[in-house]
Amino acid sequence: MSEITTPRDLFLHELGDILYVEEKLEQEVLPKLMDEVKSTEFRKGLEKHLRETRTHVENLEQVFELLGEEIQKEECVGFEGLKKEHDQLVEESSEDLIDLVDAGAVARTEHYEIAAYEGLITMARALGERDVIELFEKNLKDEKETLREVESLAKELTKASAKEMSEA
Ligand SMILES: [Fe+2]
Ligand SMILES: [Fe+2]
Numbered sequence: 001m002s003e004i005t006t007p008r009d010l011f012l013h014e015l016g017d018i019l020y021v022e023e024k025l026e027q028e029v030l031p032k033l034m035d036e037v038k039s040t041e042f043r044k045g046l047e048k049h050l051r052e053t054r055t056h057v058e059n060l061e062q063v064f065e066l067l068g069e070e071i072q073k074e075e076c077v078g079f080e081g082l083k084k085e086h087d088q089l090v091e092e093s094s095e096d097l098i099d100l101v102d103a104g105a106v107a108r109t110e111h112y113e114i115a116a117y118e119g120l121i122t123m124a125r126a127l128g129e130r131d132v133i134e135l136f137e138k139n140l141k142d143e144k145e146t147l148r149e150v151e152s153l154a155k156e157l158t159k160a161s162a163k164e165m166s167e168a
Helices: 007-036 040-067 077-092 095-126 130-167
Strands: none
Touching: 007 040, 007 077, 007 095, 040 095, 040 130, 077 095, 095 130
């Protein structure tokens, strides 16, 4: 028997999925990346997004509450895949490329989050759950901004490391 049989079931599943992602980012992934990176600017950006991520978790918990549902996380296999890919790439890459590797991982994660929130907004609208849309939109706005920031940082880092290599 399938557990997900209605659009609302699917909506709740996707909600639990992104809650899992946000909690993992808050508790494990962002602090780990902050330890890993060498650029102070990058570390500050991660720190800012960690603070935002705490709010993302709270916003999602509030969505469950507004829906009259119990908070339920769903293991997000997609995110676990991104994590695994990152860890593997860190092992394969030389030390001085770690910031670039991490910038790529953050960009991928933000794209994943953006897709999740856009999907949830579409579903909430279709299901007539309009009062939760604003909370999703708040999170989405931070993700889009973080993506823009990490993309411009990655450009700077790439230029800097290409320059170093040509001078070496
Ligand atoms: Fe987030
Ligand atoms: Fe994010």
